[in-house]
Amino acid sequence: MEKILEKAQKIKIIFFDIDDTLRVKDSGFMPESINEVFKKLHEKGIMTGIATGRNLFGVVPEVRALKPDYYVAINGAYVENACTQKVLYKNTFSKDLVEEIIAWLRTEQSEYSFVAADSLRVSKWDKIASEAIGPVYAELKENPDYYQTEEIYQMLTISDHDDQLKLPENLADKIRLVRWHPNSSDIVPLEGSKAIGCQQVLQELGLKAENMLNFGDGLNDRELFDFAGLSVAMKVSHPELLEKADYITDSVENDGILKALQALKIID
Missing domain, CATH: 3.30.1240.10 (Hypothetical Protein, Haloacid Dehalogenase-like Hydrolase; Chain: A; domain 2)
Structure with a gap:
């Protein structure tokens, strides 16, 4: 845990998956603690991003209301600065x-x-x-x-x-x-992934992989877990992801994201 806490001190941006990470996919439930998390991260100057398989249409209002700095959407194929709406990267099918x-x-x-x-x-x-x-x-x-x-x-x-x-x-x-x-x-x-999209954001900001933490739960997070400096899996994550995770936290319903960030001493 000591090494993980050392890594946590280098984090400057955090990416969050949506389904079964920020909110429960089937019910749409998102705990109030998520709003607290984003507020505290913004206050500390830690940037936030959404890294999702969804496209922008699927980024629901309650997630937009969190005011993330970046959207890495469609499994990394579309990347946008959420504040300026500038498109940083896109990878389309012919x-x-x-x-x-x-x-x-x-x-x-x-x-x-x-x-x-x-x-x-x-x-x-x-x-x-x-x-x-x-x-x-x-x-x-x-x-x-x-x-x-x-x-x-x-x-x-x-x-x-x-x-x-x-x-x-x-x-x-x-x-x-x-x-x-x-x-x-x-x-x-074949080479597309959330990791490719997040790399575009890091390049824009002049950051390294060691400055990035991500939360996820599904198979489309595998490459991101291999890439990021620090990766946190939700309790309900796919077994492959649980094996790759630096830290495993509780479920959405039990404030897993808040608990993880507190345990990593990123927020109080």
């Missing part, structure tokens, strides 16, 4: 790549969703899509050709056999699947 993905998903009898910077569309809205996407984004409009008019940063698979989907050779060297729900996986660039 139309050709989108069409290759769609062709593959159709052979697999899987529906899909397009993720743009501040909007989403699905190829089909049904019970399967509702169970996966509903708790995060609510009901989405259907438009299987949305990529023709919008920049696409990410796609999602949507099927009741998502665990059986396997990328064909022509796609395996371009994209990867990151499961986040029994019915859905994020489709992200």
Whole structure:
């Protein structure tokens, strides 16, 4: 613990995942202690960022109200200074790549969703899509050709056999699947990750990885846990993340973030 506390003294920016980290995904519950955390961090001059698989449309009002300094959205594919709204980085799919993905998903009898910077569309809205996407984004409009008019940063698979989907050779060297729900996986660039997005912020600020702490719980946080100077996993985190974490804290409902920052002596 002594080494961890030494690392904590170097922290100048903290990134937070949203679902089951800042707030409970299924119920939307966010403890009042989160507001206290952000207030104290701002008072101490420690910057804050949101690092999420969601796009800007999915950053709910109560999270925006925390006034973070940066948004690392869509698993690092879109990075924005939240104060100035300046876009620091974006990594979009080409139309050709989108069409290759769609062709593959159709052979697999899987529906899909397009993720743009501040909007989403699905190829089909049904019970399967509702169970996966509903708790995060609510009901989405259907438009299987949305990529023709919008920049696409990410796609999602949507099927009741998502665990059986396997990328064909022509796609395996371009994209990867990151499961986040029994019915859905994020489709992200092969080298894309939250870590790539957070690196853009550190570069903008002239900071190093050792100056960064992050909180997370899911498989899309793996690269970030390998990259950050200090990583904290929520109690409910995926086993892989628990193994990578420098520190494991309590659940959202039990004020896990506040407890961790107090234990690390970053805030009182």
